[in-house]
Amino acid sequence: MKNPPSYAIASVDHALRLAVMLQVEGPLGVSDAAERLGVARSTAHRLLSMLAYRDFAVQRSDRRYAVGPVLAVGHSSDRSRTAHLRAAAMPWLAALMEEVQESANVQVLTGEHCRFVGAVECRQALRVGDREGMAFPAHKVSGGKVLLAELSTAELSALYSAERFADRPEELPNVASLRQELSWVRRRGYAINIEGAEKGVVGIGRPLRLGAERAEAAVCVSLPTVRFDDERVRVILGALTRAAVGIEADFVAQRPGGLSAPADA
Known part of the structure:
Protein backbone atom coordinates (compact mmCIF):
# COMPACT_ATOMS: atom_id res chain seq x y z
CA MET A 1 0.00 0.00 0.00
CA LYS A 2 1.33 3.43 -0.93
CA ASN A 3 1.39 6.15 1.70
CA PRO A 4 1.31 9.82 0.63
CA PRO A 5 4.58 11.66 1.23
CA SER A 6 4.77 13.86 4.27
CA TYR A 7 5.49 16.83 2.01
CA ALA A 8 2.54 16.21 -0.31
CA ILE A 9 1.50 19.26 -2.38
CA ALA A 10 -2.23 19.30 -2.98
CA SER A 11 -2.08 21.21 -6.26
CA VAL A 12 0.43 18.77 -7.73
CA ASP A 13 -1.65 15.82 -6.57
CA HIS A 14 -4.77 17.34 -8.11
CA ALA A 15 -3.02 17.93 -11.43
CA LEU A 16 -1.70 14.37 -11.54
CA ARG A 17 -5.11 12.95 -10.69
CA LEU A 18 -6.66 14.98 -13.49
CA ALA A 19 -4.04 13.73 -15.94
CA VAL A 20 -4.84 10.13 -15.00
CA MET A 21 -8.58 10.77 -15.36
CA LEU A 22 -8.09 12.18 -18.84
CA GLN A 23 -5.90 9.29 -19.91
CA VAL A 24 -8.00 6.50 -18.41
CA GLU A 25 -11.55 7.84 -18.51
CA GLY A 26 -11.60 10.30 -21.38
CA PRO A 27 -12.76 13.92 -21.75
CA LEU A 28 -14.24 15.90 -18.86
CA GLY A 29 -15.42 19.41 -18.24
CA VAL A 30 -14.37 21.93 -15.64
CA SER A 31 -17.42 21.25 -13.46
CA ASP A 32 -16.82 17.50 -13.63
CA ALA A 33 -13.18 17.98 -12.64
CA ALA A 34 -14.10 20.25 -9.75
CA GLU A 35 -16.62 17.73 -8.44
CA ARG A 36 -14.21 14.80 -8.73
CA LEU A 37 -11.42 16.66 -6.93
CA GLY A 38 -13.64 18.40 -4.39
CA VAL A 39 -12.30 21.83 -5.31
CA ALA A 40 -13.77 25.11 -6.53
CA ARG A 41 -14.59 25.39 -10.22
CA SER A 42 -12.03 28.18 -10.59
CA THR A 43 -9.33 25.91 -9.13
CA ALA A 44 -10.24 23.10 -11.52
CA HIS A 45 -10.10 25.54 -14.42
CA ARG A 46 -6.60 26.70 -13.45
CA LEU A 47 -5.38 23.12 -13.13
CA LEU A 48 -6.78 22.09 -16.50
CA SER A 49 -5.39 25.23 -18.12
CA MET A 50 -1.91 24.40 -16.85
CA LEU A 51 -2.21 20.81 -18.08
CA ALA A 52 -3.21 22.19 -21.48
CA TYR A 53 -0.28 24.63 -21.48
CA ARG A 54 2.14 21.74 -20.92
CA ASP A 55 0.32 19.57 -23.52
CA PHE A 56 -0.96 17.01 -21.00
CA ALA A 57 -4.46 18.08 -22.06
CA VAL A 58 -6.20 19.83 -24.93
CA GLN A 59 -9.44 21.80 -24.85
CA ARG A 60 -11.94 20.59 -27.42
CA SER A 61 -14.49 22.64 -29.33
CA ASP A 62 -17.18 21.63 -26.79
CA ARG A 63 -14.96 23.25 -24.08
CA ARG A 64 -14.28 19.92 -22.39
CA TYR A 65 -10.69 18.77 -21.90
CA ALA A 66 -9.22 15.63 -23.44
CA VAL A 67 -5.89 13.82 -23.21
CA GLY A 68 -3.07 15.85 -24.76
CA PRO A 69 -0.13 14.84 -26.95
CA VAL A 70 2.29 14.35 -24.03
CA LEU A 71 0.10 11.70 -22.44
CA ALA A 72 -0.79 10.28 -25.83
CA VAL A 73 2.89 9.59 -26.53
CA GLY A 74 3.63 8.47 -23.00
CA HIS A 75 3.43 4.80 -23.89
CA SER A 76 6.34 4.79 -26.30
CA SER A 77 7.83 1.31 -26.50
CA ASP A 78 11.31 2.72 -27.02
Whole structure:
Protein backbone atom coordinates (compact mmCIF):
# COMPACT_ATOMS: atom_id res chain seq x y z
CA MET A 1 0.00 0.00 0.00
CA LYS A 2 1.33 3.43 -0.93
CA ASN A 3 1.39 6.15 1.70
CA PRO A 4 1.31 9.82 0.63
CA PRO A 5 4.58 11.66 1.23
CA SER A 6 4.77 13.86 4.27
CA TYR A 7 5.49 16.83 2.01
CA ALA A 8 2.54 16.21 -0.31
CA ILE A 9 1.50 19.26 -2.38
CA ALA A 10 -2.23 19.30 -2.98
CA SER A 11 -2.08 21.21 -6.26
CA VAL A 12 0.43 18.77 -7.73
CA ASP A 13 -1.65 15.82 -6.57
CA HIS A 14 -4.77 17.34 -8.11
CA ALA A 15 -3.02 17.93 -11.43
CA LEU A 16 -1.70 14.37 -11.54
CA ARG A 17 -5.11 12.95 -10.69
CA LEU A 18 -6.66 14.98 -13.49
CA ALA A 19 -4.04 13.73 -15.94
CA VAL A 20 -4.84 10.13 -15.00
CA MET A 21 -8.58 10.77 -15.36
CA LEU A 22 -8.09 12.18 -18.84
CA GLN A 23 -5.90 9.29 -19.91
CA VAL A 24 -8.00 6.50 -18.41
CA GLU A 25 -11.55 7.84 -18.51
CA GLY A 26 -11.60 10.30 -21.38
CA PRO A 27 -12.76 13.92 -21.75
CA LEU A 28 -14.24 15.90 -18.86
CA GLY A 29 -15.42 19.41 -18.24
CA VAL A 30 -14.37 21.93 -15.64
CA SER A 31 -17.42 21.25 -13.46
CA ASP A 32 -16.82 17.50 -13.63
CA ALA A 33 -13.18 17.98 -12.64
CA ALA A 34 -14.10 20.25 -9.75
CA GLU A 35 -16.62 17.73 -8.44
CA ARG A 36 -14.21 14.80 -8.73
CA LEU A 37 -11.42 16.66 -6.93
CA GLY A 38 -13.64 18.40 -4.39
CA VAL A 39 -12.30 21.83 -5.31
CA ALA A 40 -13.77 25.11 -6.53
CA ARG A 41 -14.59 25.39 -10.22
CA SER A 42 -12.03 28.18 -10.59
CA THR A 43 -9.33 25.91 -9.13
CA ALA A 44 -10.24 23.10 -11.52
CA HIS A 45 -10.10 25.54 -14.42
CA ARG A 46 -6.60 26.70 -13.45
CA LEU A 47 -5.38 23.12 -13.13
CA LEU A 48 -6.78 22.09 -16.50
CA SER A 49 -5.39 25.23 -18.12
CA MET A 50 -1.91 24.40 -16.85
CA LEU A 51 -2.21 20.81 -18.08
CA ALA A 52 -3.21 22.19 -21.48
CA TYR A 53 -0.28 24.63 -21.48
CA ARG A 54 2.14 21.74 -20.92
CA ASP A 55 0.32 19.57 -23.52
CA PHE A 56 -0.96 17.01 -21.00
CA ALA A 57 -4.46 18.08 -22.06
CA VAL A 58 -6.20 19.83 -24.93
CA GLN A 59 -9.44 21.80 -24.85
CA ARG A 60 -11.94 20.59 -27.42
CA SER A 61 -14.49 22.64 -29.33
CA ASP A 62 -17.18 21.63 -26.79
CA ARG A 63 -14.96 23.25 -24.08
CA ARG A 64 -14.28 19.92 -22.39
CA TYR A 65 -10.69 18.77 -21.90
CA ALA A 66 -9.22 15.63 -23.44
CA VAL A 67 -5.89 13.82 -23.21
CA GLY A 68 -3.07 15.85 -24.76
CA PRO A 69 -0.13 14.84 -26.95
CA VAL A 70 2.29 14.35 -24.03
CA LEU A 71 0.10 11.70 -22.44
CA ALA A 72 -0.79 10.28 -25.83
CA VAL A 73 2.89 9.59 -26.53
CA GLY A 74 3.63 8.47 -23.00
CA HIS A 75 3.43 4.80 -23.89
CA SER A 76 6.34 4.79 -26.30
CA SER A 77 7.83 1.31 -26.50
CA ASP A 78 11.31 2.72 -27.02
CA ARG A 79 11.81 5.26 -24.25
CA SER A 80 15.39 4.17 -23.73
CA ARG A 81 16.18 5.02 -27.36
CA THR A 82 14.73 8.50 -26.86
CA ALA A 83 16.72 8.91 -23.64
CA HIS A 84 19.90 7.87 -25.47
CA LEU A 85 19.11 10.32 -28.27
CA ARG A 86 18.79 13.14 -25.76
CA ALA A 87 22.07 12.20 -24.07
CA ALA A 88 23.86 12.16 -27.42
CA ALA A 89 22.26 15.40 -28.57
CA MET A 90 22.61 17.74 -25.59
CA PRO A 91 26.36 18.56 -25.96
CA TRP A 92 25.84 19.23 -29.66
CA LEU A 93 22.77 21.36 -29.02
CA ALA A 94 24.83 23.45 -26.61
CA ALA A 95 27.54 23.87 -29.27
CA LEU A 96 24.92 24.66 -31.91
CA MET A 97 23.40 27.33 -29.68
CA GLU A 98 26.80 28.91 -29.09
CA GLU A 99 27.59 28.92 -32.80
CA VAL A 100 24.39 30.57 -34.01
CA GLN A 101 23.33 32.30 -30.77
CA GLU A 102 19.80 30.96 -31.09
CA SER A 103 17.84 28.28 -29.20
CA ALA A 104 18.38 24.71 -30.42
CA ASN A 105 16.36 21.53 -29.95
CA VAL A 106 15.79 17.93 -31.00
CA GLN A 107 12.32 16.72 -31.96
CA VAL A 108 10.74 13.30 -32.54
CA LEU A 109 7.52 12.38 -34.31
CA THR A 110 4.72 10.86 -32.21
CA GLY A 111 1.64 10.34 -34.35
CA GLU A 112 0.59 13.67 -35.79
CA HIS A 113 2.53 15.56 -33.11
CA CYS A 114 6.18 16.46 -32.76
CA ARG A 115 7.68 16.33 -29.28
CA PHE A 116 10.70 18.36 -28.11
CA VAL A 117 12.90 15.83 -26.29
CA GLY A 118 15.97 18.02 -25.77
CA ALA A 119 16.57 21.77 -25.90
CA VAL A 120 19.12 24.46 -25.11
CA GLU A 121 17.87 28.03 -24.77
CA CYS A 122 20.05 30.86 -26.02
CA ARG A 123 21.00 33.82 -23.83
CA GLN A 124 19.86 36.69 -26.04
CA ALA A 125 17.34 39.06 -24.47
CA LEU A 126 14.86 38.35 -27.26
CA ARG A 127 14.83 34.58 -27.69
CA VAL A 128 12.68 31.51 -28.17
CA GLY A 129 12.19 29.83 -24.80
CA ASP A 130 12.84 26.23 -23.77
CA ARG A 131 10.13 23.94 -25.20
CA GLU A 132 11.54 20.66 -23.88
CA GLY A 133 8.81 18.14 -23.09
CA MET A 134 6.18 20.03 -25.08
CA ALA A 135 4.47 18.78 -28.21
CA PHE A 136 3.08 20.64 -31.22
CA PRO A 137 1.17 19.55 -34.34
CA ALA A 138 3.87 18.10 -36.57
CA HIS A 139 2.78 20.02 -39.66
CA LYS A 140 3.28 23.32 -37.80
CA VAL A 141 6.93 22.93 -36.72
CA SER A 142 10.14 22.53 -38.72
CA GLY A 143 11.16 19.23 -37.12
CA GLY A 144 7.72 17.80 -37.73
CA LYS A 145 7.82 18.77 -41.40
CA VAL A 146 11.23 17.15 -41.78
CA LEU A 147 9.91 13.90 -40.31
CA LEU A 148 6.57 13.94 -42.12
CA ALA A 149 8.53 14.29 -45.37
CA GLU A 150 10.04 10.85 -44.65
CA LEU A 151 6.62 9.15 -44.68
CA SER A 152 5.23 7.33 -47.68
CA THR A 153 2.11 8.56 -49.46
CA ALA A 154 0.06 5.84 -47.78
CA GLU A 155 1.45 6.61 -44.32
CA LEU A 156 0.73 10.31 -44.68
CA SER A 157 -2.80 9.62 -45.90
CA ALA A 158 -3.46 7.35 -42.92
CA LEU A 159 -2.00 9.87 -40.47
CA TYR A 160 -4.18 12.70 -41.75
CA SER A 161 -7.33 10.79 -42.61
CA ALA A 162 -10.73 12.36 -41.96
CA GLU A 163 -11.59 9.40 -39.74
CA ARG A 164 -8.72 10.14 -37.33
CA PHE A 165 -9.86 13.75 -37.01
CA ALA A 166 -13.59 13.03 -36.93
CA ASP A 167 -14.01 14.53 -33.45
CA ARG A 168 -11.68 17.48 -34.11
CA PRO A 169 -12.03 18.37 -37.81
CA GLU A 170 -10.71 21.89 -37.21
CA GLU A 171 -7.26 20.36 -36.52
CA LEU A 172 -7.03 18.50 -39.84
CA PRO A 173 -4.58 20.35 -42.13
CA ASN A 174 -5.06 20.86 -45.85
CA VAL A 175 -3.43 17.60 -46.93
CA ALA A 176 -2.92 18.65 -50.56
CA SER A 177 -1.01 21.78 -49.49
CA LEU A 178 0.93 19.78 -46.93
CA ARG A 179 2.02 17.27 -49.57
CA GLN A 180 3.35 20.09 -51.74
CA GLU A 181 5.30 21.55 -48.85
CA LEU A 182 6.73 18.16 -47.86
CA SER A 183 7.86 17.61 -51.44
CA TRP A 184 9.84 20.87 -51.13
CA VAL A 185 11.35 19.61 -47.85
CA ARG A 186 12.39 16.28 -49.40
CA ARG A 187 14.11 17.99 -52.33
CA ARG A 188 16.12 20.35 -50.14
CA GLY A 189 16.76 18.17 -47.12
CA TYR A 190 15.58 20.71 -44.57
CA ALA A 191 12.44 22.53 -43.46
CA ILE A 192 11.67 26.13 -42.59
CA ASN A 193 8.62 26.97 -40.53
CA ILE A 194 7.55 30.61 -40.26
CA GLU A 195 5.08 31.31 -37.46
CA GLY A 196 3.32 27.99 -38.02
CA ALA A 197 3.02 27.07 -34.36
CA GLU A 198 3.78 30.35 -32.61
CA LYS A 199 3.56 33.96 -33.74
CA GLY A 200 6.95 35.64 -34.03
CA VAL A 201 8.89 32.36 -34.16
CA VAL A 202 10.78 30.75 -37.05
CA GLY A 203 12.10 27.19 -37.00
CA ILE A 204 14.74 25.63 -39.25
CA GLY A 205 15.32 21.88 -39.05
CA ARG A 206 17.11 19.00 -40.69
CA PRO A 207 16.82 15.21 -40.22
CA LEU A 208 18.71 12.89 -37.88
CA ARG A 209 19.02 9.37 -39.28
CA LEU A 210 20.63 7.68 -36.24
CA GLY A 211 21.98 4.75 -38.19
CA ALA A 212 18.70 4.07 -40.03
CA GLU A 213 17.70 4.88 -43.61
CA ARG A 214 14.65 6.84 -42.44
CA ALA A 215 15.08 9.85 -40.19
CA GLU A 216 13.94 9.18 -36.62
CA ALA A 217 14.39 12.70 -35.26
CA ALA A 218 15.20 16.24 -36.30
CA VAL A 219 17.65 18.82 -35.01
CA CYS A 220 16.34 22.37 -35.18
CA VAL A 221 17.07 26.00 -34.43
CA SER A 222 14.31 28.36 -33.29
CA LEU A 223 14.65 32.12 -33.58
CA PRO A 224 12.54 35.28 -33.51
CA THR A 225 11.26 36.41 -36.90
CA VAL A 226 13.06 39.75 -36.51
CA ARG A 227 16.41 37.94 -36.90
CA PHE A 228 15.32 35.79 -39.83
CA ASP A 229 16.78 36.44 -43.28
CA ASP A 230 18.46 34.54 -46.12
CA GLU A 231 21.96 34.97 -44.69
CA ARG A 232 20.85 33.62 -41.31
CA VAL A 233 19.34 30.60 -43.03
CA ARG A 234 22.64 29.84 -44.76
CA VAL A 235 24.62 30.12 -41.52
CA ILE A 236 22.13 28.09 -39.50
CA LEU A 237 21.91 25.30 -42.08
CA GLY A 238 25.69 24.88 -41.98
CA ALA A 239 25.66 24.71 -38.20
CA LEU A 240 22.73 22.26 -38.23
CA THR A 241 24.63 19.95 -40.56
CA ARG A 242 27.65 19.89 -38.26
CA ALA A 243 25.46 19.25 -35.23
CA ALA A 244 23.56 16.47 -37.01
CA VAL A 245 26.77 14.68 -37.99
CA GLY A 246 27.95 14.79 -34.38
CA ILE A 247 24.65 13.63 -32.89
CA GLU A 248 24.34 10.77 -35.36
CA ALA A 249 27.90 9.60 -34.72
CA ASP A 250 27.54 9.72 -30.92
CA PHE A 251 24.18 8.00 -31.00
CA VAL A 252 25.43 5.15 -33.17
CA ALA A 253 28.63 4.79 -31.13
CA GLN A 254 26.54 3.69 -28.13
CA ARG A 255 29.01 4.75 -25.51
CA PRO A 256 26.86 5.64 -22.48
CA GLY A 257 28.78 8.05 -20.26
CA GLY A 258 31.51 8.42 -22.86
CA LEU A 259 29.93 10.25 -25.73
CA SER A 260 32.38 12.45 -27.56
CA ALA A 261 31.74 16.16 -27.07
CA PRO A 262 32.03 18.84 -29.73
CA ALA A 263 35.52 20.24 -29.96
CA ASP A 264 34.39 23.76 -29.11
CA ALA A 265 31.70 22.88 -26.57
